[in-house]
Amino acid sequence: MNEFPQALTIAGSDSGGGAGMQADIKTIQERHVFATNVVVAITAQNTLGVQASLPLPLSLINQQFASLATDFKIRACKTGMLADAEHVATVAENLRHYDWGPLTLDPVMIAKGGAQLLADDAIDTLRTELLPLATVLIPNLPETEVLTSSRIKTTADFKQAAHQLQQMGAKNIIIKGGHLDYQSQAADYVLYADGQDEWLTTPRIATKRTHGTGDTFSACLTAELAKGTPLKAAIHISKAFIQAAIANPITVGHGHGPTNHWAYQEVHHD
Ligand SMILES: Nc1ncnc2c1ncn2[C@@H]1O[C@H](COP(=O)(O)OP(=O)(O)OP(=O)(O)O)[C@@H](O)[C@H]1O
Numbered sequence: 001m002n003e004f005p006q007a008l009t010i011a012g013s014d015s016g017g018g019a020g021m022q023a024d025i026k027t028i029q030e031r032h033v034f035a036t037n038v039v040v041a042i043t044a045q046n047t048l049g050v051q052a053s054l055p056l057p058l059s060l061i062n063q064q065f066a067s068l069a070t071d072f073k074i075r076a077c078k079t080g081m082l083a084d085a086e087h088v089a090t091v092a093e094n095l096r097h098y099d100w101g102p103l104t105l106d107p108v109m110i111a112k113g114g115a116q117l118l119a120d121d122a123i124d125t126l127r128t129e130l131l132p133l134a135t136v137l138i139p140n141l142p143e144t145e146v147l148t149s150s151r152i153k154t155t156a157d158f159k160q161a162a163h164q165l166q167q168m169g170a171k172n173i174i175i176k177g178g179h180l181d182y183q184s185q186a187a188d189y190v191l192y193a194d195g196q197d198e199w200l201t202t203p204r205i206a207t208k209r210t211h212g213t214g215d216t217f218s219a220c221l222t223a224e225l226a227k228g229t230p231l232k233a234a235i236h237i238s239k240a241f242i243q244a245a246i247a248n249p250i251t252v253g254h255g256h257g258p259t260n261h262w263a264y265q266e267v268h269h270d
């Protein structure tokens, strides 16, 4: 019997509900996929910032993976906030040990408000242990700069960095251009495993309601991959999903507000 599509998010909890694991679950649900989760860390967070954060014991991380593996048929997974080097290593071990389908790796480092969600000394572990497992690596600009030890300013820099990340072992690369807020377009660069590439370009929306945009984008991609949507189509749906979520604001919180996870369905009826 064909089981209902199931996806897994391995991430940190955002009490504010707009980013992290909560953004993932809301997005996956909107794409008609059943969301499961491994909680790596808990944050006390709202749209103004991260007030506190605590990684969970490694044994509990291992146990969550084991519980899922004995019962579910997960067809795609993603990672978000992983806290520190030992949590990155533990997650990598569990990704190698079980079959969770294609991995979308969002190398979350710093929240929009400036809080550090990954320790500096975890970057090397992420680079060596997790990056080679990624079907899709989806960093934002600051994360790309850290991972490649380079500065990204021009379109040539995007391409160069994407090739470098591919040489480090990730198969497909999406470099998100959201942080280039002086540009009139929100342009992301995609480099596919076979060497083809493309730009995903949408009008930039003037808003500060961008909490969890990256999580929402990568969660949509994970949901689509869980349903078996081919990668290119899955990426295009995800870009349209995040565009609709930013373009149709909801008034929640007093800082960088969350995006609207209902908007894509309301606009596209899909
Ligand atoms: N103001 C905007 N208007 C339209 N699209 C945007 C805007 N800001 C970001 N995006 C798009 O949202 C997606 C996420 O990109 P972004 O660079 O914001 O990710 P991120 O920094 O990882 O997000 P976060 O850390 O808040 O989860 C990309 O497709 C980007 O182009």
Ligand SMILES: Cc1ncc(CO)c(N)n1
Binding pocket: 011, 012, 013, 014, 019, 020, 021, 043, 045, 080, 081, 108, 110, 111, 112, 117, 211, 212, 213, 214, 215
């Ligand atoms: C828990 C968590 N994960 C990821 C992000 C990045 O959006 C965030 N702000 N909080």
